[in-house]
Amino acid sequence: MRSEKxxxxxxxxxxxxxxxxxALMATPxxxxxxxxxxxxxxxxxxxxxxxxxxVLLMTIPGxxxxxxxxxxxxxxxxxxxxCFAITAMVTVLxxxxxxxxxxxxxxxxxxxxNLHSIIGGLDRALLAGxxxxxxxxxxxxxxxxxxxxxxxxxxxxxxxxAYAERMKFSAMLWFSGLWLTVVYxxxxxxxxxxxxxxxxxxxxxxxxxxxxxxxxxxxxGLIACLVIGKRRGYPHTPMPPHNLGYTVVGxxxxxxxxxxxxxxxxxxxxxxxxxxxxxxxxxxxxAALGWLVAEWITHGRPSVLGIVSGAVAGxxxxxxxxxxxxxxxxxVLGFIAGVVCFFSATKLKHKLGYDDSLDVFGVHAIxxxxxxxxxxxLAAPALGGFGTVTSLWGQLWIQAKGVGFTIxxxxxxxxxxxxxxxxxxxxxxxxEQEMVGLDISLHEEKAYNLS
Numbered sequence: 085m086r087s088e089k090x091x092x093x094x095x096x097x098x099x100x101x102x103x104x105x106x107a108l109m110a111t112p113x114x115x116x117x118x119x120x121x122x123x124x125x126x127x128x129x130x131x132x133x134x135x136x137x138x139v140l141l142m143t144i145p146g147x148x149x150x151x152x153x154x155x156x157x158x159x160x161x162x163x164x165x166x167c168f169a170i171t172a173m174v175t176v177l178x179x180x181x182x183x184x185x186x187x188x189x190x191x192x193x194x195x196x197x198n199l200h201s202i203i204g205g206l207d208r209a210l211l212a213g214x215x216x217x218x219x220x221x222x223x224x225x226x227x228x229x230x231x232x233x234x235x236x237x238x239x240x241x242x243x244x245x246a247y248a249e250r251m252k253f254s255a256m257l258w259f260s261g262l263w264l265t266v267v268y269x270x271x272x273x274x275x276x277x278x279x280x281x282x283x284x285x286x287x288x289x290x291x292x293x294x295x296x297x298x299x300x301x302x303x304x305g306l307i308a309c310l311v312i313g314k315r316r317g318y319p320h321t322p323m324p325p326h327n328l329g330y331t332v333v334g335x336x337x338x339x340x341x342x343x344x345x346x347x348x349x350x351x352x353x354x355x356x357x358x359x360x361x362x363x364x365x366x367x368x369x370x371a372a373l374g375w376l377v378a379e380w381i382t383h384g385r386p387s388v389l390g391i392v393s394g395a396v397a398g399x400x401x402x403x404x405x406x407x408x409x410x411x412x413x414x415x416v417l418g419f420i421a422g423v424v425c426f427f428s429a430t431k432l433k434h435k436l437g438y439d440d441s442l443d444v445f446g447v448h449a450i451x452x453x454x455x456x457x458x459x460x461x462l463a464a465p466a467l468g469g470f471g472t473v474t475s476l477w478g479q480l481w482i483q484a485k486g487v488g489f490t491i492x493x494x495x496x497x498x499x500x501x502x503x504x505x506x507x508x509x510x511x512x513x514x515x516e517q518e519m520v521g522l523d524i525s526l527h528e529e530k531a532y533n534l535s
Contacts, residue, residue: 125222131353132223132231138344139234143241144171146341150334150396151245154389154442157326158521159249160531166253170241170260177264178233184208185265186232186272192280201282203270221351231348232272239268239297245442246305247312250518253526255511259501263304267497271490272296288486289463289471289479291360292349294404294456295490302449303494305440311502312511314439316518328388335392339368342399346406359470360406364399367418371398371451374422382426390426397425397447401455408459410468417458421451456487 148167152160174182188204208214211229220228240260251259274282275290283295290296315323325331346364350357375394376386401421402414409417429446440446460479463471473479505511512518517525524530 123222124217124219124224125352128222128352128354129224129227131357132227132348132351135344135348136227136231136234138341139231139238139348140171140341142338142341142345143234143238144168146334146337147238147241148334149330150338150392151248151442153327153330153332153334154245154325155248156323156521157531158523160326160523161527161529162253162522163244163248165527166244166256167241169253169257170244171237173257173261174237174240174264175233177261178229178236179211181206181209182236182264182269183211183229183232185269186236187277189278189280192278194279195285196280197282197285198280201280201285202274204273204277223351228351231351235293235297235345236264236268236272239293239301240264242297242301242444242448243305243308246309246440246444248441249522250315250512251308251312252510252513253522254509255505258505258509259308259511262501262505263498266501267304267494268296268300271300271493275486283486283489286485287479287482289408289459289483290404290456290486291407291459292346292403294400294452294459295486298400298403298448298452299456299487299490300494302445302447302452303491304498305444306438306449307495307498308502309438309440309445311499311506315441316515318439319434319437325389332388332392335395339395339399342368342403345399346403350407356407356470359410363409363411363414364402364406366411367402367414367421368395368398370415370418371395371401371422371425374398374419375426376422378423378426382430393429393443393447394422394426397421397451400448400451401458403452404455405459405462408463408469408471408473410462410470412468413458413462417455417462420458421454424454425451453487453491456490457483459483 144167148164151167152163155163184206185204188206188208190205190207191198191200214225214229216224216226218225240263243260243263244256275284275288275296278284288295317323342364343361347357347361350360372391372395375397376391379390380386398418398421401417402409405414405417425447428450429443433440433443433446438445457480460473460483461467461476463469463479464473464476465471466476502511513522513525
C-alpha cells in the first residue's frame with residue numbers, strides 16, 4: 085500500500101515537473117527573465133556614465149580624426165565640421181522626439197504586430213516624465229537616454245565617410261536629420277524596444293548595434309555615394325590620405341571608445357560587460373592582423389591605413405555578438421572580418437567602380453553583415469558562446485532575415501531621402517567649389533596656415 089502511494093506520488097511529481105517545463109518552454113524568452121530590479125545601483129550607474137562618455141568620444145574626436153586624416157588637406161575642416169554639427173543636431177532631435185520614437189513602448193504587446201512594432205509613440209517627446217529618480221533597469225533613465233543618444237549621434241556621422249569631399253553642408257544637415265528620423269529611429273525601435281518590436285519578437289540578436297548602427301549606416305553610405313556620384317578625377321587622379329597620423333589617432337580613440345559601445349550595452353557593471361570588453365579586444369586585434377596578412381600577401385607590404393582599417397572592421401563585426409560570443413568565436417569572427425573587408429574595400433570597390441570615399445560600405449556594411457549573421461551561431465554554447473541558441477541553422481536564418489530587412493529598409497529610404505534633397509536644394513557642391521576644397525568654399529577657413 086505504501087509502495088503504491090509512493091509510486092503515485094512519484095508519478096504526480098513527474099507530471100507536475102513536465103507541466104512546469106512545458107509552461108516555461110511556451111513562455112516567451114522576455115517573460116522568463118528575472119524580476120525587474122527595484123533600485124538604482126551606484127556601481128552600474130558609475131559604469132554607464134563612463135561608457136556614455138566613451139561612446140561620445142568615438143564621434144568627437146575619434147571618428148572626426150579618423151575620417152579627417154584620410155581626406156585631402158583642403159577638405160579636413162569640412163569633415164571635422166560635419167561630425168561636430170551632427171553631434172549637436174542629433175542631440176537636440178533626440179531630446180525633442182528621437183528617444184520617444186526609438187524607445188517608447190506605448191501600444192506594444194509581445195507577439196502582436198501593429199504600427200508600434202515599427203516605431204514608438206510620442207508620449208516621451210521632450211523627455212516627458214523624466215525625473216532624477218526615473219529608472220531604466222538599475223541605472224537612472226537620464227543616463228540611459230544619454231547613452232542611447234551617443235549611438236544615434238555616431239550612426240549618421242559614419243555615413244559622412246561615403247560622400248566626403250563633395251556634399252553641400254546644408255544638404256548634409258538635411259540628410260542626416262531626415263535619415264535619423266526615417267531610417268535610424270525605426271530600426272532602433274524594431275530591434276531594441278522590447279516585447280512587441282518587430283525584429284525583437286522575431287528573435288534577432290543584436291547586442292550593441294550590428295544592424296541598428298553599422299549595416300544601417302553602411303548601406304546608406306553606398307546609396308549616398310552612388311546617388312551623389314564620384315569625386316572629380318576619381319579614380320584616375322591620386323587622392324591619398326593627407327595625414328595618416330590623424331587617422332591612427334582617430335582609430336585608436338575608436339578602439340578605446342568601443343569598449344563603452346559594446347561593454348556599455350550590458351547596461352550594468354557585471355560579467356556580461358566584462359566578457360563583452362574581452363571579446364571586443366580579441367576580435368579587433370584578430371581583424372587588424374587578418375587585414376595585415378591579406379594585404380601583405382596581396383600587395384607585398386602591410387600598410388598603416390590597412391591595419392587601422394582592419395581594426396575598425398573587427399570592432400564592427402563583434403558589435404552584435406559582444407554579449408553572447410565567447411573568446412574563441414570572437415577570434416575567428418575578427419579574423420574573417422579583417423580578411424573579407426580588405427577585399428571588399430579594395431578589389432570589390434575597384435571592380436564595381438563606386439566612389440565610397442572612406443570605405444563606409446566596404447568596412448561598416450560588410451563587417452556588420454558578417455557579424456550580424458555569425459552572431460547567431462557564435463551565441464550557441466556548442467561553439468563556446470554564452471547565449472541560449474540551440475539551433476545554429478535556425479538562429480542563422482533569423483539573423484539573415486534581420487540583416488536582409490535592415491539592408492532593404494536603409495537602401496530604399498536612403499535613396500528616397502537623397503533624391504528628395506537633390507531635387508530641392510541640391511546634394512553636391514559645384515565643380516569650382518570641389519576643386520578649391522570644401523574648407524575654403526563652404527567655410528572660408530583653412531586647416532593649415534603655414535605662412
